[in-house]
Amino acid sequence: MDIRRVAVLGAGRLGRGIAECAASKGYDVVLFSQGAGGQDALRRIEKSLDRKLAKWAITESEKRLILGRISYTLDLKELSKADLLVEATIDHFYTKQELLRTADHLCRPEVVFLSTTSTLRVSELARGINRTDLLVGLHFIPPVPNVPVAELVRGSQTDERAVEIAKQFATRLGKQVVEIHESPGLVNPRTLLALVNEAAYLIDEGVCNAQQADRIIRESWGMSQGPLEMADRLGLDLVLNWMEQMQDAFGQRYAPCPLIRRYVRERRLGVKTRLGFLAYTDDDALKTDSESEQEGKRED
Amino acid sequence: MNIFVLNCGSSSVKYKLYDMKNEKVLADGRVERIGQDNAVITHQPAGRDKVSKTMPILEHTTAIRESLNLLTHPEHGVLKSVEEIDAVGHRVVHGGESFSDSVLINERTKDILDSLASLAPLHNPANVTGIRAAEKIMPNVPQVAVFDTAFHSTIPPYAFLYAIPYSVYQRHKVRRYGFHGTSHKYVSQRAAELMGRDIADLKIISCHLGNGASIAAVHGGKSVDTSMGFTPLEGLMMGTRSGDIDPGAIFYIMKQEQLNLHEIDSMLNKHSGLYGIAGVSDMRDIERDIANDDKLAKLAYEMYEYRIRKYVGAYVAAMNGVDAIVFTAGIGENTPSLRTALCANLSYLGIEIDEEKNKIRGEDVEISTPDSKVKVFVIPTDEELVIARDTMKIV
Numbered sequence: 001m002d003i004r005r006v007a008v009l010g011a012g013r014l015g016r017g018i019a020e021c022a023a024s025k026g027y028d029v030v031l032f033s034q035g036a037g038g039q040d041a042l043r044r045i046e047k048s049l050d051r052k053l054a055k056w057a058i059t060e061s062e063k064r065l066i067l068g069r070i071s072y073t074l075d076l077k078e079l080s081k082a083d084l085l086v087e088a089t090i091d092h093f094y095t096k097q098e099l100l101r102t103a104d105h106l107c108r109p110e111v112v113f114l115s116t117t118s119t120l121r122v123s124e125l126a127r128g129i130n131r132t133d134l135l136v137g138l139h140f141i142p143p144v145p146n147v148p149v150a151e152l153v154r155g156s157q158t159d160e161r162a163v164e165i166a167k168q169f170a171t172r173l174g175k176q177v178v179e180i181h182e183s184p185g186l187v188n189p190r191t192l193l194a195l196v197n198e199a200a201y202l203i204d205e206g207v208c209n210a211q212q213a214d215r216i217i218r219e220s221w222g223m224s225q226g227p228l229e230m231a232d233r234l235g236l237d238l239v240l241n242w243m244e245q246m247q248d249a250f251g252q253r254y255a256p257c258p259l260i261r262r263y264v265r266e267r268r269l270g271v272k273t274r275l276g277f278l279a280y281t282d283d284d285a286l287k288t289d290s291e292s293e294q295e296g297k298r299e300d
Numbered sequence: 301m302n303i304f305v306l307n308c309g310s311s312s313v314k315y316k317l318y319d320m321k322n323e324k325v326l327a328d329g330r331v332e333r334i335g336q337d338n339a340v341i342t343h344q345p346a347g348r349d350k351v352s353k354t355m356p357i358l359e360h361t362t363a364i365r366e367s368l369n370l371l372t373h374p375e376h377g378v379l380k381s382v383e384e385i386d387a388v389g390h391r392v393v394h395g396g397e398s399f400s401d402s403v404l405i406n407e408r409t410k411d412i413l414d415s416l417a418s419l420a421p422l423h424n425p426a427n428v429t430g431i432r433a434a435e436k437i438m439p440n441v442p443q444v445a446v447f448d449t450a451f452h453s454t455i456p457p458y459a460f461l462y463a464i465p466y467s468v469y470q471r472h473k474v475r476r477y478g479f480h481g482t483s484h485k486y487v488s489q490r491a492a493e494l495m496g497r498d499i500a501d502l503k504i505i506s507c508h509l510g511n512g513a514s515i516a517a518v519h520g521g522k523s524v525d526t527s528m529g530f531t532p533l534e535g536l537m538m539g540t541r542s543g544d545i546d547p548g549a550i551f552y553i554m555k556q557e558q559l560n561l562h563e564i565d566s567m568l569n570k571h572s573g574l575y576g577i578a579g580v581s582d583m584r585d586i587e588r589d590i591a592n593d594d595k596l597a598k599l600a601y602e603m604y605e606y607r608i609r610k611y612v613g614a615y616v617a618a619m620n621g622v623d624a625i626v627f628t629a630g631i632g633e634n635t636p637s638l639r640t641a642l643c644a645n646l647s648y649l650g651i652e653i654d655e656e657k658n659k660i661r662g663e664d665v666e667i668s669t670p671d672s673k674v675k676v677f678v679i680p681t682d683e684e685l686v687i688a689r690d691t692m693k694i695v
Contacts, residue, residue, distance in 0.1 A: 001359060026335065055559060056567035231600075 003169065004028055007082035007219040009109075010100060011041035013233070015088035017144025021070040021173045022086075024058075024145065030082065031072045032163075038072040039066055046056070047283075048145070052161060077127035078107040084169060086138075088116045091242065096120065097128040102193045104129040112162045112167070114138040121182055122155035136166040140175070141188050142234065148300040151176040151186045184249040185242070193243055193254065195227040200257035203277070210277040228277035229286060232270030236277075240264050302326070302384055303688040304371075306364070307391040307484030308430025310422065311335055313363045316370060317385075318688040319380065326378040327371055328684075331363040339363070343370040351376045360426075361433040368437065388443045389691030391482070391683065393423035397473060402450060402690035405431055405443040414443070419473070444691040451481030454522040459618070462530075476534075478526035480508040480629075484516040484664050485523075485553045487626045487679040493520070494622060494664060497673060503619040505612055508681065509638075510629035511539035511581065515608065517615035525618050526610050533568060537600075537607045539581035541686050542572035544607070572689040583631045583638070612646060622649065624675040633680055634661060649674050 004027065008019045011033035019029045019041075031041055049063045058066070079085065085103055100113065103210055107113075109195075113135045115125060119284055122137040127149075129135065137153035143229045150170045170177045180187060199213045214226025240261065246254035263269070263276060270276030271284050279287040301321070307314040316328040327344035332493070339357035344350045349368065357363050372379050377384070390405070394414045403409055411426065413536060417424050427445075434443060452460075460476040468474050484506040491506075492499035499521035506516045513536040516526040527535025527543075537543045554564050575581035578589065578600035581636045589597035625646075627639055636658045643653045650673025657666045659677070668676040 052563075055557065055563045056571045057563045058566065059570050 003082055003083040003165070005030065005083050006169075007032060007079050007085045007103075009085065009087045009103065010089035011038050012088065012090070013142050013235075014140060014144065015086075016041050016045050016048070016085055017142050018088055018116070018140055018173075019070050020048055020066065021140075021145045023066045023171050024062075025174070027069065029070045031070060032076060032079070033072070033074070034099055038074065040193075042067075042070065042072050052145075054211075072228045074104055076102060079103055080108065082107055084112055084114070084165070086114045086116065088140075090238070091117050091119045091245065092234055093120055093124070097125055100125060101128050102134070104131060110134075112136065112165045117152075118186050119242055119249075121184070121216060122153055122158065123182060126155045126157060130156040134162045137182070138166050138170060138177075139186055139188065140170075144173075148175055150177055151188060152177050152179045152180045154179070155182065155188065185246050187241060190246065192227060192230060193239065193246055196239060197254070197257050197260070199227055202260045204257055204259040214278070226247055227230045232276035232278055232280070235272055236260060236269045236271065237264050255261050259263065301386045301690050301692055302379070303387050304385045305389045305391070305687045305691070306430050306434060307684070308426050308433075309333065310361055310426040312572060313360060313367065313430065315364075315367050316684040316688070318685070320688060320692050323685060323688070326449075329367060331357060331367060331368065334358070334360060336365050341366055341370070341628055343376060345376055345378050348376070359398065359433070361436055362431045363434050364430070365437055374378060384440060385438065385441055387691050387695040389687040390427060390431050390434070391446045391448070391687055392476065393448045393479070394420035394426040394452075395449045396477070397446075397475075399445070399447050399450055400453035402444055402446040402687075404694050405435075405445050405509050409445060419477075420671070432631075439525045442689075442695045444694045446482060446687040446690045448479045448481045449477045451479030451485040452476075452516070452523045452526050455525055459525045474530055476526070476529040478512045478516065478523065479525070479528045479532050480512070480516075480526075482683040483508045483628060483681040484514075484518060484526070486682055486686045487677075488516070488518040488521070489628045490664060490679050491624050491675070491677050492579055494562070494677060494679075502623045503620075503621050504624045504626060505615045505622050506626045506628070507608060507632050508610075508629045509536075509595055509608070509627065509632035509635075511675055512541065513538045513543075513631070515611045515615065517618050520617045525615060537604045537613065538573040540573045540575045541572050542568045542576065551641045574604060575601060583635050587635070587637065601638075605638060605645070609645050612642070616649065622674055624677060625651075625678045626679050628679050628681040633678055639667065639676070639678070643668075643676060646674075651676060 006022050006027045007016050007030050009032045011031050019031050021263060023029045031038060033041060046067060049066060052058045053063055071218045085107055087100060089099060113131065115137050117121060117137060118139045122135055126132040126135040132260035135155055136158055139151040141147040144276060152166060165206055195221050202208055202213050203210055210228050240256055243254050243256040267273055268275050271280045274280045281287055303318045303320055305316045313331045313336045317326045319326050325346055327345045331339060331341045333334045333339040334357050337356040338354050340354050342350060342352045350582065357366060368382050372381055381678050394416050396419055398412045411429050413424060420624050431443060455476065488506050489499055491504055492502055504518040506518055508514050512532050514526055514528040515536065517524050533541050535543050550564060574586055578586055578597040580586060586597045586601055590601060639658055640653060643651045650670040652669040653667055653676060654669045657665055664679045666675060
């Protein structure tokens with residue numbers, strides 16, 4: 001089947017990133033969101049494209065073309081027109097399964113479903129739908145347009161043809177696809193969470209501050225962002241939620257550092273509240289080390 | 301002999317059908333927005349009304365099939381059946397070091413073309429897609445590949461090598477290839493015809509000035525140097541491409557602006573050149589803005605002319621003289637003021653321009669005065685005709 005129209009369920013950071021990336025590669029994208037976040041999602045995608053424009057990565061006309069390929073709707077009936085479905089909602093089992101079940105009724109039977117879940121098992125999610133063989137786990141890593149790798153997992157009943165379609169889609173989006181076995185947290189979130197948790201303990205113990213921890217890790221391993229900035233961009237509430245799920249799966253070694261709980265309790269959630277481990281400007285940019293440190297101290 | 305010339309891009313197909321008895325164009329057309337529901341096909345039979353329609357065309361095979369349907373259409377067609385096509389000539393951007401001339405396409409040719417994809421990732425895969433699609437529809441018709449780079453295969457090593465470790469050339473074939481070869485070949489041959497002289501005795505500088513622009517030094521009918529290099533980014537200032545820039549500046553910009561490879565590549569290819577300086581990439585817009593006293597448009601124009609002048613001077617030196625300078629392609633053919641400015645700055649060569657002739661458009665014209673020591677021509681390029689001629693020669 002020729003895939004031209006991609007439905008993306010979920011307009012969070014991952015969903016927006018996938019939508020932007022798919023539209024950049026020529027797909028028509030319909031973005032679905034249950035809340036009022038959809039319009040905001042389009043605005044944020046435009047903002048992301050503006051940042052690319054400012055760095056000369058795209059032209060004005062390319063920006064218009066990409067935005068023109070993305071539409072937003074609340075009406076799930078539109079799913080009947082999709083050639084491929086990408087589910088990118090929060091990793092909550094029952095919410096996800098309910099949404100997949102609804103989509104299962106509305107999409108054409110041959111349409112492959114991709115789930116971006118990283119902490120839930122594809123095999124278990126597939127149990128709630130008829131197309132058990134057409135559900136593939138494809139975890140894109142945010143910021144999706146910039147990260148050139150994706151993790152693929154198949155469920156116990158996933159068909160080879162569906163895996164092929166998932167691989168082709170991800171490859172066209174410019175991602176190297178690495179297939180691994182089903183396991184909560186996959187590789188990227190699981191190792192990132194361990195790193196974030198350990199860095200949080202370092203701060204909690206007063207060994208260093210967030211800027212210092214992030215700088216040492218980032219510079220020594222040649223990363224574009226440190227783990228604490230990554231956590232802030234994901235949202236510390238989401239990070240905490242993942243850690244708790246990982247704790248359920250793997251035990252005490254994923255028990256969240258108390259500092260993370262405290263930050264979430266204080267609504268210090270990262271980029272979306274402008275302050276997490278580090279501080280951010282209204283344009284989502286990281287504030288300089290000194291600004292960040294000042295702000296962190298003020299809040300502490 | 302009827303020859304069907306195809307130029308396949310990633311989302312477009314341009315075609316021209318020639319009757320080679322008299323090199324007459326029977327029809328031409330293009331399919332745009334391939335891959336979409338609203339692809340547009342435009343077909344122009346010679347001497348008759350243009351036909352245009354919008355329809356879903358999802359891949360190149362359908363695009364070529366639709367073009368052939370129009371060529372054989374009872375009302376708009378020029379052929380009774382596809383069988384009347386004797387050969388297909390394909391424009392292929394990059395022939396690497398493997399192809400120094402046009403070739404008949406066979407399995408081996410296609411394998412080599414596949415292996416050259418990394419040298420021209422935006423163009424060669426689309427060209428090969430077009431070849432495979434045409435083969436599928438016309439399996440018994442010979443197909444010929446004509447390369448943009450082939451005309452420049454005569455450039456000697458001292459001119460095509462970059463002064464970087466030789467092992468890089470050996471390992472990755474990083475060298476000057478040059479582009480617009482079919483255009484430089486056509487206009488230089490045509491200039492020799494217009495001069496009534498054997499091209500083997502001539503030194504010609506050919507200026508292909510379109511949105512992409514390159515200059516070639518053609519000595520005795522052979523390209524001995526050209527301004528585009530490993531990629532079409534090197535050389536002249538272009539519509540949106542920077543042309544020559546100190547590689548050291550690139551590293552510095554990347555560091556200062558925190559740019560990755562894609563961003564710097566896009567900056568130099570899509571945000572630079574005339575557009576980078578003046579905010580518009582079309583020479584007509586530049587001229588309009590100059591008329592409105594726009595200082596940056598004037599600066600862009602001066603930079604553009606100066607860069608051409610430097611290359612002309614360099615190629616006069618490279619060939620130890622010049623008999624003719626030829627202007628072609630969009631800007632080269634349609635910007636008399638640029639030719640005037642450039643030639644005025646080349647007066648040391650004894651060039652004199654006839655301003656009346658310089659205003660003539662759309663035909664081959666010698667714009668230099670009879671006394672001019674170097675002949676100057678404007679020759680509308682015809683790359684498709686070169687492809688058709690090469691195809692006929694090979695089949």
